[in-house]
Amino acid sequence: MIAFEAVSKTYAPQANAKGGGNAALSEVSLSVKAGEVFGVIGASGAGKSTLIRLINGLEKPTGGRVVVDGDDVAALGVEGLRALRRRVGMIFQHFNLLSSKTVADNVAFPLKLAGRPAAEVKARTAELLARVGLSDHATKYPAQLSGGQKQRVGIARALATGPKVLLCDEATSALDPETTEQILDLVSNLNRELGLTIVLITHEMDVVRRVCDRVAVLEAGRVVESGAVEDVFLHPASDTARRFVREADGEPAADAMLAGRVVRLTFRGEATYKPVLGEVARATGVDYSILGGRIHRLRETPYGQLTLALTGGDVDAAIALFQAEGVRVDHVGENGR
Amino acid sequence: MSVSNIDWSEIAQATLDTLTMLGGSMVLTVILGLPLGVILFLTGKGQMLQNRAANGALSLLVNILRSVPFVILLIVMIPLTVALVGTSLGVPGAIPPLVVGAAPFFARLVETALREVDKGVIEASFAMGAKRRQVVLGALLPEAMPGVIAAATVTAIALVSYTAMAGVVGAGGLGDLAIRFGYQRFQTDVMVVTVVLLLVLVQVLQMVGDTVVRRVSHR
Numbered sequence: 001m002i003a004f005e006a007v008s009k010t011y012a013p014q015a016n017a018k019g020g021g022n023a024a025l026s027e028v029s030l031s032v033k034a035g036e037v038f039g040v041i042g043a044s045g046a047g048k049s050t051l052i053r054l055i056n057g058l059e060k061p062t063g064g065r066v067v068v069d070g071d072d073v074a075a076l077g078v079e080g081l082r083a084l085r086r087r088v089g090m091i092f093q094h095f096n097l098l099s100s101k102t103v104a105d106n107v108a109f110p111l112k113l114a115g116r117p118a119a120e121v122k123a124r125t126a127e128l129l130a131r132v133g134l135s136d137h138a139t140k141y142p143a144q145l146s147g148g149q150k151q152r153v154g155i156a157r158a159l160a161t162g163p164k165v166l167l168c169d170e171a172t173s174a175l176d177p178e179t180t181e182q183i184l185d186l187v188s189n190l191n192r193e194l195g196l197t198i199v200l201i202t203h204e205m206d207v208v209r210r211v212c213d214r215v216a217v218l219e220a221g222r223v224v225e226s227g228a229v230e231d232v233f234l235h236p237a238s239d240t241a242r243r244f245v246r247e248a249d250g251e252p253a254a255d256a257m258l259a260g261r262v263v264r265l266t267f268r269g270e271a272t273y274k275p276v277l278g279e280v281a282r283a284t285g286v287d288y289s290i291l292g293g294r295i296h297r298l299r300e301t302p303y304g305q306l307t308l309a310l311t312g313g314d315v316d317a318a319i320a321l322f323q324a325e326g327v328r329v330d331h332v333g334e335n336g337r
Numbered sequence: 338m339s340v341s342n343i344d345w346s347e348i349a350q351a352t353l354d355t356l357t358m359l360g361g362s363m364v365l366t367v368i369l370g371l372p373l374g375v376i377l378f379l380t381g382k383g384q385m386l387q388n389r390a391a392n393g394a395l396s397l398l399v400n401i402l403r404s405v406p407f408v409i410l411l412i413v414m415i416p417l418t419v420a421l422v423g424t425s426l427g428v429p430g431a432i433p434p435l436v437v438g439a440a441p442f443f444a445r446l447v448e449t450a451l452r453e454v455d456k457g458v459i460e461a462s463f464a465m466g467a468k469r470r471q472v473v474l475g476a477l478l479p480e481a482m483p484g485v486i487a488a489a490t491v492t493a494i495a496l497v498s499y500t501a502m503a504g505v506v507g508a509g510g511l512g513d514l515a516i517r518f519g520y521q522r523f524q525t526d527v528m529v530v531t532v533v534l535l536l537v538l539v540q541v542l543q544m545v546g547d548t549v550v551r552r553v554s555h556r
Contacts, residue, residue: 056464058460058463058464078468082466082467082468083466085463085464085465085466086465086466090461090464090465092457092460092461094455094457096455096457096458096460096461097458097461098458098476098479098480099455099458099480099555099556100479100480100482100553100555101479109462109465109475109476110465110466112475113462113465113466113467113468113471113475114466141555142555143555143556157465160465161465161466
């Protein structure tokens with residue numbers, strides 16, 4: 001649905017600045033499949049905003065190609081770009097609603113821009129407001145709404161022209177945790193019910209964990225890691241990804257004073273709920289001290305990750321047994337002796 | 338001071354002249370100044386029609402007109418005024434200099450009001466597939482409307498004092514009355530009446546302006 005082919009974006013240097021411009025993105029390649037929720041995570045200044053704006057042509061690449069729904073975005077003319085933008089909705093961190101228009105008129109705005117007949121605009125607006133649960137607020141102005149309600153208006157507005165793709169530009173970053181959850185649920189539902197392809201950028205791993213299928217980690221304009229959310233979240237390969245995962249979970253207390261072999265066990269799916277630890281300990285005579293751990297969900301999949309120090313008994317046999325149970329074992333270190 | 342030697346019919350006529358000058362010049366000021374302000378904004382740095390040459394030229398023109406004191410502008414413009422409306426006297430003769438004095442001022446205020454509009458709203462409009470014209474007419478101007486109306490109010494009040502100055506070169510109106518009777522003939526009573534009338538006019542303009550701003554502002 002969306003493909004970035006070695007895309008670079010360099011901003012023209014300021015007249016008074018030295019050197020040759022500012023690279024926001026360098027050689028970014030990634031592809032987003034139809035119907036998936038794709039997350040891009042990165043710190044501020046990593047190039048996330050630029051990346052998402054290349055998809056609907058608000059920014060133009062200085063190198064490479066961005067192909068959306070079969071169209072090379074940079075090659076589209078004015079009319080082609082407008083047509084593309086009707087197929088790609090966008091919501092924003094600060095909602096960007098028109099303060100001078102009512103909720104209903106905000107939602108109707110893209111339809112009026114597209115020159116749809118008044119009767120259709122009215123019916124479609126009512127339908128969209130019902131979908132986001134704001135039918136009672138149609139005649140209010142944005143200033144009278146809460147943050148979550150404003151983002152719902154933003155979502156209704158983005159859906160007005162029946163897009164295939166929804167771009168979420170830090171859409172929950174200005175919201176409190178509870179409202180964030182509601183908005184993410186709504187976004188997930190839209191993905192499932194309408195088959196909408198969703199690209200979201202965020203600096204919060206928690207957002208990625210809740211709604212994304214796949215994720216790309218952006219650092220200083222480059223994709224340093226990408227893949228299924230489970231893989232990146234449970235086994236981050238890059239420092240940047242590890243940092244984001246730590247932020248989401250807190251760091252396990254790896255205590256160097258403890259003797260024994262320190263391993264990290266990763267349980268996924270059903271294995272999470274099995275009493276594996278006790279079984280293995282009894283079978284091999286190994287003692288374990290739990291140094292850190294987390295048990296949570298990635299979208300629908302439960303997972304657990306424990307950092308243990310194993311002492312006494314047959315440690316190698318214990319590790320083999322864990323692996324036989326479908327638990328992934330990573331060696332963190334060897335202490336003592 | 339006695340009220341008996343005030344010619345009330347003359348005062349009524351002068352009030353009417355002032356209102357006509359104000360109304361006529363205000364309409365033309367908005368017609369010329371609003372597009373000028375929009376163009377100043379749109380050709381500015383980082384805006385959708387960014388154009389340094391056009392912006393620089395317009396900006397210079399506006400600055401030149403604004404730096405000429407209005408009393409001087411009135412006199413300098415006499416030949417142009419005669420060419421435009423056939424006379425430099427009376428209400429018709431006052432309107433061209435009033436518009437030339439006020440439109441650049443209003444344009445600058447409009448430009449400032451447009452700069453206050455949230456850039457995110459403009460970006461969102463483009464992201465929805467709006468054309469430039471639709472962004473300007475459908476998003477930019479409606480969002481800036483409270484600021485534009487406040488700017489019109491300030492401009493109208495500036496025009497009231499300009500109309501009084503226009504009295505110096507024979508434009509008529511309350512200012513003319515104040516100068517001819519109140520100042521040159523020492524009729525303090527006429528002076529007081531005209532000043533009170535001007536004061537009431539400014540108050541009414543400000544109140545109406547504030548009310549409309551409140552009406553159109555939904556922030």
